[in-house]
Amino acid sequence: MKKSRSVGAKSPLNGKQGVSDWDSRRKRKVADITHALNVCPVDVAALRRMAISEGGLLSDEIRCQVWPRLLNVPPNILEQEPDKVERENNKDYNQVLLDVQRSLRRFPPGMPDEQREGLQEELTDIILRVLSRNPQLYYYQGYHDIVVTFLLVLGERLATALVEKLSTHHLRDFMDPTMDNTKHILNYLMPIIERVNPEVHDFMQQAEVGTIFALSWLITWFGHVLSDFRHVVRLYDFFLACHPLMPIYFAAVIVLYREEEVLECECDMAMVHHLLSQIPQDLPYETLISRAGDLFVQFPPSELAREAATQESTAASTFKDFDLASTQQHxxxxxxxxxxxxxxxxxxxxxxxxxxxxxxxxxxxxxxxxAIMGITVALGAAAIAVVNTALEWAPKLDMFTP
Known part of the structure; x- marks a missing residue:
């Protein structure tokens, strides 16, 4: 069995009792995931809850089993031989090669050069294979940061299948010939911030900082800006289990978490942009994930769409809009x-x-x-609502059994 590089979230408590409690919860969670995978049909709703809740999916071994289920990729995909890749005849080959060669820091520290170079070859093949199969997709710089995460966790064959499904669903807007739909998604950022903290929103508007500071966060699912691989895969657990616009909600909670830094900054575009683009590496990820889920329930995309833009984005239109129950607290x-x-x-x-x-x-x-933190505690009503909605818009294939 492949050795896991991802150990999941550490115990949030101090002392032996805290470690013991976390170990107990971890064992219970592994048992719950195993049960959800073994029932017929697979309990995808339970797997989504596990991916969202504290610690995510805990290890890469578990992700190898659960990520395909979250994207509805059939397990027999490993039996299929991968297509041969025509590198030189691919219009994106030179740019992909340059980006892959610059991706050294995305590989685990201390990895032997020979192993890393082999993975870089596989990374190039995955990208070119997906693009050649889907001529409607256009490569963008930063795409390789997402693909390498799937490669390191899943291996080449399974990563190819998941990246292809992801590219035609969650990432579809980023892979248009223009950035219009990407800009459209970024336009959701300020309405979210305004609803939670009008003071931060007005300050950013006055500074005319815009949203470009969050572009690399969005199009790489934070893979390009976070140095710890554990944090990257934890976020991927969350994003794969949720609506394709969830990364922009997570971007908003990062800005809101740093409200004091933002408001203390000089109200100048360059200064505020520099502050926000330097993302802290010690963020409280579990807390921010919970808050992002809360905000999605309180201010669903359908509520923000008019403010974001009149034109609906390609990926978002693939899924049914989230309808919030009239009894939900706002x-x-x-x-x-x-x-x-x-x-x-x-x-x-x-x-x-x-x-x-x-x-x-x-x-x-x-x-x-x-107000925000009081809506849910850990996996409360908001997270369950996110999961239930995710089942409606998730990529569809014929139902499969384990």
Missing amino acids: PDSVLRRRRRQKQAAQEHSGKAGPIVAVAQPSAARRFVRL
Whole structure:
């Protein structure tokens, strides 16, 4: 069996008792994943819940079994011989070769040169094979950062099948001849931020920073900007189990998590862009994943589409829009009502003093945190709703049995 490079999330608790509790939860989770894989038909909903919940899928051995199920790739794909790759006759060959040669840091430190060079050859073949099979797809710089992640976890043959499915679904917008649909997805970022923290939104608008700082995050699923492979595959667990727009929600929660840094920065486009483009490597990933899931439920893409753009993107139109139940709590409506009440109170009492004016943003931010974090705890109602919806828009193939 292949040795795992991914050990999953570490225990969030300190001390022997914390380690013991995490070990117990981990063993239980492995048992739940095994059961979901062995029932007939495979319990894909349970696998999605496992991929989203704390620690994700825990190891690369498990990912080899679960990732194909999340993308509905049949298990007999390993029995098929891969197509022969015509490198020199492929219009993208030279650019792919350059990008692959520059991908040294994406391979595990200390890997022997011979092994790495062999993987780079496989990486090139996977990309060219998918492009030749799907002439409607256009290569973009950063695509190789996604493909190499699947190669390192799954091996060439299985990675080819999953990357091809991913390229015609989740990544479809990025693989158009123009960047119009990619820009469209980026346009969801500011409406999400505005609904959670209008102060950060207004500051970024005033700085005219735009959303280009998040481009490499989005088109590589953060693979290009994160140095720890464990964090990359943890995010891939999450994204594969969710709607194709989830990466932009995760980008939003990163910005919101850094709200104090952003607001303390000089309100200058270059300064704010530099700050935001330098993504921290020590992010609290499990917390941010939970928040991203919450925001998706509170502000689904269908609610933001008009603000993002009038034209629906290719990938998003492949899936059924998320319909939020009328009984679902909306923290944004609570916040809007509180802001209206606050404004009315200020108008009634006259000008606010300087101390109140300074204190209000901090208090508002604390309330936003409580409103957002109070919706779900770990795998609560929001995460379950995300999973249930994922089953509706997930890539469809004939049902298969283990």
